[in-house]
Amino acid sequence: MDTTLADPLIGRLLDGRYRVESRIARGGMATVYVALDIRLDRTVALKVMHRSLAEDPAFVRRFIGEAKSAASLSHPNVVQVFDQGTDGDVVFLSMEYVPGRTLRDVLRERGRLTAREALEVMIPVxxxxxxxxQKGLIHRDVKPENVLLAADGRVKVVDFGLARAVEASNQTRTGVMIGTIGYMSPEQVTTGRTDARSDVYAAGIMLFELVTGGPPYSGEAPMTIAYKHVHEDVPPPSSVVPDAPPALDALVAAAACRDPGERPADATALLIRAVATHRALAGDTAPRAGETVASLSTPGAAGPNATVSIPNTATAPAAPGHTLIQPRPQMPEGRGPSRLWRGMPPAGRFLTVLGAVMAVAIGLTGWYFAQSDxxxxxxxxxxxxxxxxxxxxGRGFVVVVGQGVHDDKAAKDTVVRMDPVAGTEVDDGAKVTLIPSLGPKMIAVPDLAGGTEGAARERLAKLGLKVDDVHRIESDTVARGLVLSTSPQAGGKVREGGKVDITLSAGLLMPDMKGIPRDQADAWLREQGFQVEFREQADDAQPCTVIAQDPAAKAEIDRNTKVTLTLSNCNTGFQWPWDGGRFDIDGDGAVLAVxxxxxxxxxxxxRELQAAGFSVKTRKLRRGGGIVRGQFPMSGHAxxxxxxTIWY
Incomplete structure (x- = not known):
């Protein structure tokens, strides 16, 4: 039965972004899946931490920090970390997906590598x-399981910082060692302290294993192997494989020296020696760091699309390739086996080690219960x-107020974020960072007057604002299509993402001249710069008044436009516009002067017309006008x- 079918993560969309498609492998600290990043449409590897770790707040905090550090490490021989996230109780890393297999798979298939092949793998590692x-990052768990050989021959190192994150968890306190027992440096076993030279030691052990096909130390229990790391020198590869060259023996001896002060200072220093050794073996044809090892990357049975796996989980806790969490024994100091130890019978040695382990356990128990809740x-x-x-x-926390952030939902000067989050278990006197809200981010509306509609939209969009309504009004001072004003006006504040109304100039609009007497229409239009022509036709309207026009009312026009006005026949007698008796006449039928x-x-x-006893109708000729430019009737009695009617 395919175990992936029962995996609840298969098919799940994590963090709204990663769709889990299949499981690659399961290790001691995490399970790795193939997933599709639906946002960027790319295949990634998701390393999902086991629930026991994900439920530990201390681990999650350190895990996030280590993920950030690992993501900053950009190198062709490092599996790139893209993202870190949580989704409910799932804590995961999104990483570069590298189809291929691990160096451990190669050793299982090949047994061992030649000296040159081993160096060609170690140089990119x-x-x-x-x-x-160089960036201050220590791997802490260098081993063949954490070296990937891509299908195209590239060599990639994975899992930077994960062991450090586990060590910070509440499951592992002082006196506990983290790592893979077969590759732990002596100082890592005895004190738990690691630096770049610890990675150098593990690299030396791995080089020994690549050439010989097995680790330098073996034993039924992890403590046995740990003891040998502390008290025995790593044998030369030639002691297992007679044809191993002396230069390789010297390289392993330098890297795996028990005294960290006598090892190369870091991996770069060991790299220089490895390149020199390869040149000596290959006649100065050594590959540069980062070159591929295509001959090892494609197994005969697995095929070109074989999946890369993380360290396997086995039932035997002493297996040398597995990352372990073990009590750290107390070891006698000194570089070589003591005379007392050499002279002890086997039973005495066992009792000595057992006593040391029990002392550590008792000490740890007392220390643990002495800690404050x-x-x-x-x-x-x-x-x-x-x-x-x-x-x-007041509750004993050390509070740091961080830089405020804008938030659309949180009121100004209220706490919007905190680190660590509420519910996290911390020690008394722990530091808590509070982030206040600055309220919604407000954007000042820029001065858009005189620009085009397109330019206004682009500028508002860059500020995070949107255009809402667009109005057009007549203007005899601003060219047609340019911005007259905005609402809110320039300088006003709008919430980020808010809307702004724009008013555009419609330029000059042809006024409605219907009903205005000929002389008044002619005078006003010529004053505005238009060319005026008249034509007459018989009509029932008041004589010599405008009954039609070309261009039509409200048409967009330019100055000096030719305007043709059609008049009712000017030769008929004058008639009063009495509207069929819609006006009031007093008892004596008075007719009043206009x-x-x-x-x-x-x-x-x-006011003057109303005071004289008339009703008033107003008609607008031009926006912004306030002076009467036409009147009908203009004089006489009514x-x-x-x-x-008055025009303005």
């Missing part, structure tokens, strides 16, 4: 480790930053209540 050491970080998001800080400090209101303000004209 050391180049990757050297780049990490962890406390949980309270939830203060949404509270005023000053109040939240006071409450946290005041001339030309060139007066609209307000004054209306019954009380008659309507007088």
């Amino acid at each position: 050391l180049a990757a480790l050297g780049a990490a050491h 962890p406390i949980k970080v309270p939830e203060v998001r949404g509270k005023n930053i000053d109040l939240a800080r006071s409450q946290m400090e 005041p001339n209101v030309l060139n007066k303000s609209v307000g004054d004209a209306r 019954p009380r209540g008659s309507r007088v």
Whole structure:
């Protein structure tokens, strides 16, 4: 039965981005899946941490930090870390997907490599480790399982910093060692301290294994192997494979020296020696760091698309290739076996080691229970930053207020984020960082007047604003199609992502001249710069008034446009516009004098006509006008209540 069918992660979309498609392998700390990044449409490898680790807040914090460090490491021989994320109880890394197989797979198939082949694998591995050491990153778990041979022959190192993240978890406290027992340096076994020279030691052990086909030490229990790392020198490869060259023996001896002070200072220093050794063996034809090992990358049975796996999990805890979490024994100091130890019978040696392990266990138990109980970080998001800080400090936390961030939903000066998050178990006096909200981000509306609509839209979009309504109004000062104004006006503040109305110039619009007397229409249009022509036709309208026009009313026009006005017949007698009796006439049928209101303000004209006993109708000729430029009837007498039309 395919175990992947029962895997609940298969088919799941993690973090709204990664669709899990199949499981590659399962190791001691994580399971690796092939997934599709639907956002970038690329295949990635997802390393999902086991639940026991993902539930540990201390591990998650360190894991995120180590992921950031690993992501900053860009090197052709390092599996690139793309992303880190959490989805509920799932903590994962998104990494470069490298089809191929591990160096452990190669050893299982080949048994061992020639000296030159081994160096051609180690050179790119050391180049990757050297780049990490230059950035202050220590791998801590260098072994064949963490070296991938891509289908195209590239050599890649994986899992930078993961062992360090595990060591920081609540499951592993002082006195516990993390790593793969067969590749641990003596100082890693005895003190837990690691630096670049610890990776150099592991690289030396791995080189020994590549050439000989097996590790330098073996034993039924992990403590047996750990003891040998501390008290026995790594034998030369030629002691197992007689044809191994002396130069390779010297390289392994330098890298795997028990005294870290006598090893190469870092992987780059060992890389220089490895290249020189390869040149000596190959007649100065050594590959540069990063060259491929195509002859090893394509197995006969696995095919070109074989899947890369992480370290396998086996039931035997002492297997040399597995990452372990083990109590650290107390070892006698010194580089060589002591005379006392050599003289002990086997039973005495066993009791000595057992006593040391028990002493460590008792000490760890006392230390563990002496620690103060962890406390949980309270939830203060949404509270005023000053109040939240006071409450946290009152509970013994060290509070740091970070730089504020804009937030559309959180009110200004309230806590919007905190690190660590609420519910995290921490020690008394732990530091908590609070991030206050600056409220919604407000954008000042720029001055867009005089620009085109397209330029206005582009500028607003760059500021994170959108165009809402677009209006057009007449303007005799701003060219057609250019921006007249905005709402809110320039300088006003709008929330980021908000909308702005734009008013564009429609240029000059042809006024509605219908009903205006001929002389008044002619005078006003010529004053505006138009060329005017008249034609007459018989009509029932008031004589010599405009009954039609070309261009039509509200048409967009330019100055000096030719305007043709059609008039009702000017030769008929004058008729009053009495509207069929729609005006009031007092008992004596009074007829009143019509005041001339030309060139007066609209307000004054209306009041004067109404005071004289007439109703008033106003018609606009041009936007912004406020002075009467036409009147009908303009003089004479009319019954009380008659309507007088004025144009302005």
